[in-house]
Amino acid sequence: MADSLLNKDRPPVFCPGCSHDRITGALDKAFRKLGLPGNRIAIVSDIGCSGLFDTFFHTHALHGLHGRALTYAAGIKLARPQLQVVVTMGDGGQGIGGAHLLAACRRNLNLTLLVLNNFNFGMTGGQFSVTTPPEARVSSGFLNRLERPLDICRVAHSAGAAYVKRCSSYQSGLADEIAEAIAFDGFALLDIWGICPGRYIRQNPLTPKIIAEKMATMPPADGIVEENQRREYGSLYRQAAGEQTFSQPESIAQRFQPPSNGRHEILLLGDAGQRIISAGEVLCLAGMSAGLQATQKNEYNITVLRGPSISEVILSNEPIGFTSLARPDIVIALSREGVERRQSLFADLQPQTLILKSLDTNIPPCAGATQALDFKKLGVKPADRALAALAVLAKNGTIIDTDMLRVALRLRFSEKILASVLELVDRVQSRS
Amino acid sequence: MAPQFIEGNEAVAMGAMRAGCGFFAGYPITPATTILNAMLRLLPAASGVCIQGEDEIASIGYCLGASMSGLKSMTATSGPGISLYSEQISFAAGSEIPIVIVDVQRLGPSTGSATRGADGDIQFLRWGNSGGIPVIVLAPVDVKDCYLLTIHAFNLAEEYRCPVFLASNKEIGMTKESVDLSALMVPEIIDRRPPIDSASFQPFQVSENLRIPYFLPIGGDVPVRQTSSTHGPDGYITTDPDQISASQWRLKKKLEDAVERFTFYDERAEDAETLVITYGVTARAAGDAANLCRQAGRPIGLLVVKTLWPVPEKLIRDKTAPYRRVVVVEMNLGQYVHEIRRILSDRQVEFYGQMDGRLITPATIMEVIDGR
Ligand code: SF4
Numbered sequence: 001m002a003d004s005l006l007n008k009d010r011p012p013v014f015c016p017g018c019s020h021d022r023i024t025g026a027l028d029k030a031f032r033k034l035g036l037p038g039n040r041i042a043i044v045s046d047i048g049c050s051g052l053f054d055t056f057f058h059t060h061a062l063h064g065l066h067g068r069a070l071t072y073a074a075g076i077k078l079a080r081p082q083l084q085v086v087v088t089m090g091d092g093g094q095g096i097g098g099a100h101l102l103a104a105c106r107r108n109l110n111l112t113l114l115v116l117n118n119f120n121f122g123m124t125g126g127q128f129s130v131t132t133p134p135e136a137r138v139s140s141g142f143l144n145r146l147e148r149p150l151d152i153c154r155v156a157h158s159a160g161a162a163y164v165k166r167c168s169s170y171q172s173g174l175a176d177e178i179a180e181a182i183a184f185d186g187f188a189l190l191d192i193w194g195i196c197p198g199r200y201i202r203q204n205p206l207t208p209k210i211i212a213e214k215m216a217t218m219p220p221a222d223g224i225v226e227e228n229q230r231r232e233y234g235s236l237y238r239q240a241a242g243e244q245t246f247s248q249p250e251s252i253a254q255r256f257q258p259p260s261n262g263r264h265e266i267l268l269l270g271d272a273g274q275r276i277i278s279a280g281e282v283l284c285l286a287g288m289s290a291g292l293q294a295t296q297k298n299e300y301n302i303t304v305l306r307g308p309s310i311s312e313v314i315l316s317n318e319p320i321g322f323t324s325l326a327r328p329d330i331v332i333a334l335s336r337e338g339v340e341r342r343q344s345l346f347a348d349l350q351p352q353t354l355i356l357k358s359l360d361t362n363i364p365p366c367a368g369a370t371q372a373l374d375f376k377k378l379g380v381k382p383a384d385r386a387l388a389a390l391a392v393l394a395k396n397g398t399i400i401d402t403d404m405l406r407v408a409l410r411l412r413f414s415e416k417i418l419a420s421v422l423e424l425v426d427r428v429q430s431r432s
Numbered sequence: 433m434a435p436q437f438i439e440g441n442e443a444v445a446m447g448a449m450r451a452g453c454g455f456f457a458g459y460p461i462t463p464a465t466t467i468l469n470a471m472l473r474l475l476p477a478a479s480g481v482c483i484q485g486e487d488e489i490a491s492i493g494y495c496l497g498a499s500m501s502g503l504k505s506m507t508a509t510s511g512p513g514i515s516l517y518s519e520q521i522s523f524a525a526g527s528e529i530p531i532v533i534v535d536v537q538r539l540g541p542s543t544g545s546a547t548r549g550a551d552g553d554i555q556f557l558r559w560g561n562s563g564g565i566p567v568i569v570l571a572p573v574d575v576k577d578c579y580l581l582t583i584h585a586f587n588l589a590e591e592y593r594c595p596v597f598l599a600s601n602k603e604i605g606m607t608k609e610s611v612d613l614s615a616l617m618v619p620e621i622i623d624r625r626p627p628i629d630s631a632s633f634q635p636f637q638v639s640e641n642l643r644i645p646y647f648l649p650i651g652g653d654v655p656v657r658q659t660s661s662t663h664g665p666d667g668y669i670t671t672d673p674d675q676i677s678a679s680q681w682r683l684k685k686k687l688e689d690a691v692e693r694f695t696f697y698d699e700r701a702e703d704a705e706t707l708v709i710t711y712g713v714t715a716r717a718a719g720d721a722a723n724l725c726r727q728a729g730r731p732i733g734l735l736v737v738k739t740l741w742p743v744p745e746k747l748i749r750d751k752t753a754p755y756r757r758v759v760v761v762e763m764n765l766g767q768y769v770h771e772i773r774r775i776l777s778d779r780q781v782e783f784y785g786q787m788d789g790r791l792i793t794p795a796t797i798m799e800v801i802d803g804r
Contacts, residue, residue: 010668038655039652039653039654039655042650042651044497054657054659055668055669058655059655060650060651060655060656060657061650061655061656061657061658061659061667062497062500062650062657062658062659063658063659063660063661064493064496064523064658064659064660065493065519065520065523065660068489068490068493068520071485071489071490071492071493071494071496071497072493072494072496072497072500073497074493074494074497075455075457075493075494075495075496075497075498075499075500075501075505076497076498076500076501076650076651077497078455078481078483078494078497078498079454079455079481079497079498079501079502079503079651080501080502080649080650080651082651083501083650083651099486099487099490100486100490100493102486103485103486103490237476237481240476241476241477241479241481244476244477245477246473246474246477246478247473247474247477248436248446249436249437249438249442250436251433251434251435251436251612252434252435252436252437252610253434254434281437281608284437284608284610285437287610288435288437288610292610293435293609293610294437294608294609294610295607295608295609295610296437296607296608296609297603297607298606298607299547300547301547302462302546302547320609321716321717321719321720321723321794322716322717322719322720322791322793322794323603323607323716323791324790324791324793326793326795
């Protein structure tokens with residue numbers, strides 16, 4: 001066996017008779033059996049008496065926040081796959097860190113979780129935890145009588161843990177159990193029952209014998225969970241990540257001269273489902289193909305398929321500061337809801353503002369020049385309305401032209417959709 | 433290269449990659465989700481790790497574990513997520529774990545409005561840790577800043593071993609701009625420093641000449657300790673008041689004394705009466721307002737603060753000195769103005785704040801300047 005990793009300068013400081021003492025010894029023995037040197041191990045400890053574990057060993061150690069030990073452990077293991085990562089938590093940590101326990105079980109990253117389960121919060125004075133039996137007398141008054149305790153093993157099993165075992169701190173061969181759990185390639189959980197003389201057994205009879213008897217009545221949890229066997233997460237991750245290809249956003253070279261100089265503000269008002277945001281982006285890409293600077297600020301509801309959708313686009317040959325529009329040069333108005341969101345803006349529109357609106361969208365009275373688009377007659381579906389309006393804008397040729405629009409569509413769309421939007425532009429331009 | 437058309441969040445991800453980020457974890461939240469999306473596109477393909485946490489507390493926890501194992505780590509969220517990060521932020525600040533935290537701010541309080549911007553977290557970022565230890569907060573104005581300041585944020589996290597925040601905003605993070613990142617001058621990349629002699633390594637050992645402890649990773653040859661408890665140089669709990677006091681003061685001073693080394697700002701100095709001080713997306717409207725004022729023949733000065741915390745006090749004193757009048761404009765009900773007033777305690781500092789989901793417009797800023 002390898003040398004002990006126990007820190008001679010920092011012997012355990014548990015209350016006399018605390019079962020954590022036995023687990024400390026068994027964990028050291030397990031490390032020795034596995035022949036692990038201290039620099040191949042990281043102990044991640046939680047808060048509470050189980051949170052002292054990292055100090056007793058000459059290993060890598062991280063002692064963090066209550067309930068979160070599994071999160072640090074996962075970060076360490078993903079960063080350092082060769083390291084054996086052992087997590088010590090109490091039954092308290094299972095409650096507060098429940099979401100992390102479920103995630104660890106589902107994920108199956110190669111971590112070993114030792115739950116030091118003594119049925120109460122020792123360090124804070126014996127309050128009830130998620131494993132306290134209802135009949136126990138603890139310092140939480142009557143509260144534990146009203147709740148049902150968790151069987152951590154059953155929870156872990158149903159959450160997908162690949163290795164789950166219930167142990168007693170007092171059973172012979174505990175070190176072997178721990179060594180086996182550490183050696184398991186995947187997430188392994190040992191629910192180790194023990195006695196807290198400092199708090200719990202002051203009012204509750206609990207002996208090694210009672211623990212053994214109680215454990216015998218529990219549903220089995222004997223290690224490997226057949227139905228949950230699968231590949232370890234870290235190796236799966238590295239394989240999947242290795243198949244990813246790196247993609248950077250495309251650079252847009254200038255290939256045209258802009259139809260006009262200066263700053264142009266274009267406001268697109270519509271509904272979700274009309275591809276307002278896509279059209280705004282196409283407009284920007286079109287401008288960039290003529291060397292213009294572009295900004296696009298969008299506004300939409302958190303629902304994806306309903307509600308107004310607004311895009312504010314600025315194209316300019318000067319740097320662009322403020323990104324919202326006060327006096328647009330072009331307003332594309334395609335739905336009532338979109339127009340209502342910017343109702344107040346219409347009163348300020350100038351006579352030179354061009355408003356491209358769908359025939360069925362009413363706009364407030366304003367000074368701008370209005371061109372109504374009969375999308376029904378043009379055979380334009382709702383999803384194509386915004387892009388169809390861009391086709392009209394390009395034909396008009398003041399801010400973008402059709403060459404710019406076509407390049408932008410090629411940048412934004414591909415294959416079947418590209419073919420259909422290019423056809424849309426031709427159709428709309430020939431009929432409008 | 434020619435410009436790209438990208439949003440601030442995407443530029444944050446690209447800046448992180450440029451800085452050598454090796455680990456990202458985040459939980460979906462508008463308007464920060466697209467950073468997670470972009471990292472997922474960039475990081476695994478570059479042999480890094482990007483995961484979606486089961487919640488925000490977990491996401492930052494994964495990052496802290498990975499950072500202690502030697503990977504440059506970043507997470508991103510919005511105000512509600514920062515609240516959940518809070519205890520982990522305290523851990524990172526107190527135990528000197530390098531991490532970059534992006535807060536793409538949205539309109540609060542609480543759930544607020546997911547798709548509306550605000551700068552409502554500015555004091556929260558500074559004071560949102562138990563113990564009140566300083567942190568670094570950088571505030572981008574545009575997509576270019578998102579890229580550059582993210583690189584600086586990583587450098588600062590590495591150099592000073594602390595959490596560094598990027599105080600972005602929905603109106604920067606999710607607004608797209610044409611920008612040529614390849615044309616920008618990028619700072620030299622800084623990595624955390626290993627000790628010269630690792631045999632006698634103590635995880636929190638400092639000296640007269642060494643204010644920031646050397647770093648060795650968990651998982652390296654030498655066993656390394658990390659703890660969220662009050663600790664001495666060896667990484668074990670200490671109760672020695674002198675040791676504790678020295679460590680607390682060091683955590684404070686290592687950042688506050690160094691702020692002039694990383695005071696980022698933009699300015700438009702003018703021979704004018706009025707100086708407008710602002711930061712973040714509001715700087716864009718203030719810039720337009722300054723242009724309009726100059727065109728109208730009554731110029732104003734403009735100071736855009738990009739290092740918000742620690743407060744660059746010297747910068748603010750120096751830059752305000754030539755002006756008779758100081759006006760602070762921010763996208764909240766008055767947060768950073770308290771710092772300006774504290775520094776300029778002998779002067780009157782005017783304030784305009786707005787928090788209604790809309791950007792403050794150049795016209796509004798001009799009205800404020802005109803005293804209307
Ligand atoms: S309080 Fe309980 S768990 Fe904690 S050391 Fe004492 S006996 Fe052990």
